[in-house]
Amino acid sequence: xxxxxxxxxxxxxxxxxxxxxxxxxxxxxxxxxxxxxxxxxxxxxxxxxxxxxxxxxxxxxxxxxxxxxxxxxxxxxxxxxxxxxxxxxxxxxxxxxxxxxxxxxxxxxxxxxxxxxxxxxxxxxxxxxxxxxxxxxxxxxxxxxxxxxxxxxxxxxxxxxxxxxxxxxxxxxxxxxxxxxxxxxxxxxxxxxxxxxxxxxxxxxxxxxxxxxxxxxxxxxxxxxxxxxxxxxxxxxxxxxxxxxxxxxxxxxxx
Amino acid sequence: xxxxxxxxxxxxxxxxxxxxxxxxxxxxxxxxxxxxxxxxxxxxxxxxxxxxxxxxxxxxxxxxxxxxxxxxxxxxxxxxxxxxxxxxxxxxxxxxxxxxxxxxxxxxxxxxxxxxxxxxxxxxxxxxxxxxxxxxxxxxxxxxxxxxxxxxxxxxxxxxxxxxxxxxxxxxxxxxxxxxxxxxxxxxxxxxxxxxxxxxxxxxxxxxxxxxxxxxxxxxxxxxxxxxxxxxxxxxxxxxxxxxxxxxxxxxxxxxxxxxxxxxxxxxxxxxxxxxxxxxxxxxxxxxxxxxxxxxxxxxxxxxxxxxxxxxxxxxxxxxxxxxxxxxxxxxxxxxxxxxxxxxxxxxxxxxxxxxxxxxxxxxxxxxxxxxxxxxxxxxxxxxxxxxxxxxxxxxxxxxxxxxxxxxxx
Numbered sequence: 001x002x003x004x005x006x007x008x009x010x011x012x013x014x015x016x017x018x019x020x021x022x023x024x025x026x027x028x029x030x031x032x033x034x035x036x037x038x039x040x041x042x043x044x045x046x047x048x049x050x051x052x053x054x055x056x057x058x059x060x061x062x063x064x065x066x067x068x069x070x071x072x073x074x075x076x077x078x079x080x081x082x083x084x085x086x087x088x089x090x091x092x093x094x095x096x097x098x099x100x101x102x103x104x105x106x107x108x109x110x111x112x113x114x115x116x117x118x119x120x121x122x123x124x125x126x127x128x129x130x131x132x133x134x135x136x137x138x139x140x141x142x143x144x145x146x147x148x149x150x151x152x153x154x155x156x157x158x159x160x161x162x163x164x165x166x167x168x169x170x171x172x173x174x175x176x177x178x179x180x181x182x183x184x185x186x187x188x189x190x191x192x193x194x195x196x197x198x199x200x201x202x203x204x205x206x207x208x209x210x211x212x213x214x215x216x217x218x219x220x221x222x223x224x225x226x227x228x229x230x231x232x233x234x235x236x237x238x239x240x241x242x243x244x245x246x247x248x249x250x251x252x253x254x255x
Numbered sequence: 256x257x258x259x260x261x262x263x264x265x266x267x268x269x270x271x272x273x274x275x276x277x278x279x280x281x282x283x284x285x286x287x288x289x290x291x292x293x294x295x296x297x298x299x300x301x302x303x304x305x306x307x308x309x310x311x312x313x314x315x316x317x318x319x320x321x322x323x324x325x326x327x328x329x330x331x332x333x334x335x336x337x338x339x340x341x342x343x344x345x346x347x348x349x350x351x352x353x354x355x356x357x358x359x360x361x362x363x364x365x366x367x368x369x370x371x372x373x374x375x376x377x378x379x380x381x382x383x384x385x386x387x388x389x390x391x392x393x394x395x396x397x398x399x400x401x402x403x404x405x406x407x408x409x410x411x412x413x414x415x416x417x418x419x420x421x422x423x424x425x426x427x428x429x430x431x432x433x434x435x436x437x438x439x440x441x442x443x444x445x446x447x448x449x450x451x452x453x454x455x456x457x458x459x460x461x462x463x464x465x466x467x468x469x470x471x472x473x474x475x476x477x478x479x480x481x482x483x484x485x486x487x488x489x490x491x492x493x494x495x496x497x498x499x500x501x502x503x504x505x506x507x508x509x510x511x512x513x514x515x516x517x518x519x520x521x522x523x524x525x526x527x528x529x530x531x532x533x534x535x536x537x538x539x540x541x542x543x544x545x546x547x548x549x550x551x552x553x554x555x556x557x558x559x560x561x562x563x564x565x566x567x568x569x570x571x572x573x574x575x576x577x578x579x580x581x582x583x584x585x586x587x588x589x590x591x592x593x594x595x596x597x598x599x600x601x602x603x604x605x606x607x608x609x610x611x612x613x614x615x616x617x618x619x620x621x622x623x624x625x626x627x628x629x630x631x632x633x634x635x636x637x638x639x640x641x642x643x644x645x646x647x648x649x650x651x652x653x654x655x656x657x658x659x660x661x662x663x664x665x
Binding site for chain 1: 309310311312313314315316317318319320321322325326327328329330331333334335341343380388417419422423425432433434435439459461462465466497499501502504524525526531555557664
């Protein structure tokens with residue numbers, strides 16, 4: 001009897017040892033595909049937020065990323081009244097320039113961008129393998145995509161959401177993302193229906209985000225705040241080091 | 256006297272009308288919003304995907320594409336260069352009145368005051384190429400509370416030239432504002448407070464540490480003769496350095512003036528659970544060698560429409576009058592999605608048991624129009640905020656004020 005139990009334990013250990021690393025490796029590939037280590041990336045983001053009451057607002061921003069140093073700068077192009085308003089992220093820290101107070105606010109990168117469901121942290125590539133551990137994995141069909149669904153739990157407090165569920169298509173790109181609070185409440189659902197390949201890496205072409213905390217009921221249906229992000233004209237032009245500094249935010253501000 | 260009476264009657268009448276509107280407005284505003292919602296319901300029901308069909312996005316999505324030639328676009332040009340001079344400005348006119356008591360106890364007949372204030376600014380921003388920028392802001396104002404009923408002389412509020420040397424150093428020369436230190440309510444480490452009244456030369460090296468700044472400030476020292484010559488104390492030299500290590504931002508600064516001596520500061524700042532936590536320490540060394548200390552600790556948290564912050568300040572500049580102060584402030588904007596805002600600011604000297612409190616409420620019933628109500632209250636003899644009465648045409652210990660403000664920018 002003892003030998004049977006020992007054998008079963010041995011089989012379980014062997015199975016888990018072989019099963020998990022494959023998924024961890026897969027997660028690393030998911031991260032690698034959207035991370036630009038050897039170059040800067042810049043692109044134009046058009047962010048349209050539509051409130052449940054039907055009103056909408058549009059923000060156009062230029063984004064500059066240097067993933068090798070975990071830095072990015074986002075500068076607002078439109079609306080014109082906000083032109084030059086900027087965000088600088090260095091590691092987990094975020095700097096905002098306050099043109100009225102002529103100073104900088106130092107805050108966390110979990111903030112909403114221009115009051116939309118898009119978070120400032122969403123401008124970066126992903127690091128699921130480094131920031132989360134796998135709770136469960138299953139296969140699921142998502143429209144035309146055959147997906148592996150990962151249930152992930154954060155191993156660090158620096159992430160925006162402590163629990164996430166991601167749908168990864170066969171080409172190792174995240175197609176759908178659900179963000180949960182610690183208590184398990186669904187906070188946001190994001191769709192990445194299409195990507196664009198730049199050199200050897202990928203950037204989403206469109207992101208659709210549904211905010212589950214902002215909604216209204218229409219009859220027996222629920223309508224959520226929805227943010228659509230279009231990412232255009234990705235560029236790999238090298239940027240100067242001085243771009244990723246607080247001084248640059250102050251310099252380009254127009255107030 | 257007759258004119259004063261008429262003016263008072265006019266503003267009391269205006270205040271009454273505003274007050275009546277204020278009572279009626281929330282209903283009117285809510286009614287308007289309700290109508291919009293109803294109008295949209297039919298439209299939205301047809302074209303908005305709901306939770307159930309969110310996944311339909313993936314039924315027939317656009318194909319992934321390969322970008323053969325990444326765009327040769329430098330987005331920086333859109334911020335650093337402009338073929339045209341950008342001109343902008345704003346205009347504010349504020350009128351209203353109030354009543355208050357100049358002495359405690361507040362049981363006598365209150366003093367009534369009415370007045371108006373106007374301000375206009377115009378700015379120009381020229382960026383002929385990425386290395387250079389010229390910015391200027393002109394300001395004029397008319398303040399009937401200070402006895403002025405004509406516009407002040409149009410004067411430069413800011414005027415400076417920026418030069419970017421090979422993306423390694425930035426130079427700024429002219430009249431401009433700078434803020435150092437972490438405090439919002441108390442600002443012991445803001446060594447650059449005076450730079451708005453002088454002419455400064457600033458050199459910043461953004462890639463050294465996380466930014467190193469050197470400043471030379473020229474401002475005529477109080478009491479020095481205006482004979483066109485440079486006098487002792489007219490020039491101050493200052494430096495500031497920043498470095499972020501992990502989740503903590505460290506900064507250090509110093510200021511030297513031949514008359515006032517030296518000032519040194521060290522600051523730390525971090526973010527815990529979305530809240531900024533910070534501390535400043537300041538050491539002042541006078542020209543005679545006397546050393547005094549100041550310290551500040553505080554927090555700042557910002558939700559979507561709410562700002563909340565508090566600070567503790569130790570002021571040891573006067574040996575026999577060491578003070579401990581606390582401050583708390585909050586600002587609610589667009590309360591519950593309505594055009595209503597409110598806030599308060601409270602500064603208190605623990606040692607002198609004196610302080611200042613201001614509670615305010617505002618509503619923006621129409622575009623460009625804001626109605627503000629405020630209750631400024633000063634207790635004890637210590638004035639902690641020198642700008643406390645700036646917005647109020649009444650120099651009372653306790654006052655009730657109501658203003659209507661029209662503002663527009665372009």
